[in-house]
Amino acid sequence: MKLGISTCLLGTMCRYDGGHSKDKFIVNELGKYFEFTAFCPEREIFPTPREAIRQVKINDEVKIKTSNTNIDVSEKIEDISKKIINTIQEDELCGYILKSKSPTCGMGKVKIYPNKKNGQSENVGVGIFANELKK
């Protein structure tokens, strides 16, 4: 059976900081029973390492911005997420494992920041890719 998975969970060094988020249970245990099809939406459009991105609430909308340079990359992330989802339709996946807390892959409790420096974040967001996947 095939499972989709966030690439960094398999140990691939595709995180913004050049690291990975390898999950030994997934790799060593689930790996015995499932075939993984991995996707990293951010790596498709940005280099690694790269500036971190985060969700920012602007009026009633949530945008994705680079953490330090404050560049709006929402459209890029949304576009690549939709493209990947389109290819996934052909893959006959029976499920998907998503990296927690990521502004792209997080299934829930993703931090949303106010549109100002040093503001308090709330853990209520959903990653852009995860949201498309749920749809």
Ligand code: SF4
């Ligand atoms: S975009 Fe997803 S797969 Fe890529 S590094 Fe971030 S959490 Fe991992």
